[in-house]
Amino acid sequence: MTHHEPPTVTKSFVRFEQQHILPIPESERTGTSRSVFSIWMSLNMMPLAVVTGAIASGAYGLPVIWSIVAIVTGNVIGAFGAALHASQGPHLGIPQMLQARAQFGYLGASIFALIAFIMFMGFFAGILIVAKDAVIAVFPEFNGTVAILVFAAIGIVLCVFGYDLLRKTMAWLSVIIGVAVALSMILFAGVPEVAVASAEASFNAEGFFSMLAIGVVWQLAYAPYVSDYTRYLPKKTGPKTAFWSTYLGLVISSVFVMSLGVLLGAVNPDNPLAALGEFLGPIGLVVLIIFAVSSALINGVELYSAVMNALTVMQSNFKVVISSRVRVVTTIVSGGVATLIALLGQGDFMAMFDQFLTLLLYVLIPWSAINLVDYFIIRKGEYKVGDLFDETGGSYGRWNAVGLWSYGLGLLAQVPFMITPLYTGPMAGPLQGIDIAWMVGFIATGAIFLILHRTMAKNKVLEPIV
Known part of the structure; x- marks a missing residue:
């Protein structure tokens, strides 16, 4: 990069x-804190969040008030963990999953980057499927594949340009x-039908804790x-600003939109988005169109x-x-593959997505616990960023046995409590179908990682690296 380039980039509308x-x-x-808040505020305001909220009243048959209580509680708890991860950004200046090289090794972190890639x-x-559903609800004759x-x-285009265009897009999108x-x-x-449907529903513990x-x-x-x-926040911004701008954006938007989903699911559990047009007429149809367009824009963040x-x-x-060429090609190929998945998965989406969320929770929880314990308790934010890009692994090694063993044991700790369509753990019965595997996994993994690390430190083997 020559000394003439920065002024040119600065003057451009989009970097x-x-x-x-x-x-x-x-x-x-x-x-800025405002741009971070806007990103997370707008990212949740999509039809996928509406459909997720509708699971409470539609699939689990919870009354509206209990559905919203479950949604608020879950989002408040989960966002705390996500925002703690966000607070690391201004200090380290690197992508979240690349930092996993410090906990799992240069090569070991690839396992978790691959898991995150599949998730995104x-x-x-x-999001493509639900956005298509929003369009079809307004224009039934429209071709879903074309949408x-x-x-x-x-x-894909938004993602090709990268962070700056995504940041600016999310800022105005969050308002609209x-x-x-x-x-x-x-x-x-x-809408009277909402009150009627809620009155006919009844509280059930399985549905509440599942939501x-x-x-x-x-x-x-x-996370x-x-x-x-x-x-992208200046280092002087500090962790608190990163935490709260992320936390508030995530919680406010998700609770807001999922609660709308609860109302829609109460009157139309099979197609909650269609309820907007059915009960709100032209206004509902306009909202559906806004949802569809916003989803296309929001998806740039997921692909990024x-x-x-x-x-x-x-x-x-x-x-x-x-390089830029590698990133652009990777963006186009990844976007193409994900689009093909959407085209092939237009059938029973709600059931598949619910299962996807459950499995996602099980694999994410141990990673999250290890990252937070390592960053806030063990290293207190002190990392050798250069070593994270050293193909030998530097001080973190290529495979970190402590991180990998802790993750594996954390997954095993969840197994007796798991509830999935393919497998139900032996503890599910005594707990009346309440899924606490995620809680057990988080506590167990964090404790195991901390104990193993301190044991190795006591034996003067600070990093058991393979």
Whole structure:
């Protein structure tokens, strides 16, 4: 880069992504607490969040008030963990999952970057399907495949430009979609059918705690990429600002939109989005169109983080030099594959997505516990960032046995409590179908990681590296 380039980039309306997975230099840290808040505020305001909220009243048959209590509780708990991950961004300046190299080793972290990549691809595909459903609810004659392809193209283009365009898009989108959701909530709360459906429903513990767990996983699903955006905050911004701008954006928006989903699911559990048009007429149809368009824009954020993880895996395992060309090609290929998944998965989406969220929770929880214990208790934020990009692993090694063993044992700790369509643990019965595997997994993994690390330190083997 020559000394003539920075002024040219600065004058451009949109900065083309240049840093990719590299640490963000202070001169390029253009983020603000407002931009971070806008990103997370707008990211949750999509039809996928509506559909997720509708699971409470639709699939589990909970009354409206208990559905909202479960959603609020779950999101408040889950967002706390996600925001703690976000607070690491201004200090380290690197993508979230790349930092996993400090806990699992240069190559070991690739396992978790790959898991996160699959997760983001799943969300990209899921958002496309729900956005298509929103369009079909307004224009039944419209071709669903064409809708998916158009929305996918918009998300891919945004992702190709990178962080700066995504940040600016989310800023104004959060205002537009926020007004649409608020208006829908006010109008739909007065629909008589909602009160009737809620009165006929009854509280059940399984449904309540299942929705609470869904709220937790909804927020923790953001944990693997919250630092992808807070890394653009100036270092002097500090962890508190990164934490609260992320936390408030995540909680306010998710509770807001999922609660709308509860109301819609109460009157139309099979197709909650269609209820907007059925009960709110032209206003509901306009909101559906806004939802559909916003989803296409929001999806750029999901794909961006998928690409960050793909680049991390490629650099770690295949020694690929990460350039703008590599990032753009990876973006197009990843977006294309996720679009194909969406085209093939348009059937029974609600059931598949519910299962996806459950499995996601089980695999994310141990990683989250290890990262937070390592960052806040063991290292207290002190990392050798240069070593994270050293293909020998530097001081962190290529495979870190403590992190990997802790993760494996944390997964095993959840098994007796798991509740999935394929497997139900022996503790599910005594607990009356209440899924607490995520709680057990978090506590057990964090404790195991801390004990193993301190044991090795006591024996003067600070990093058991393979």
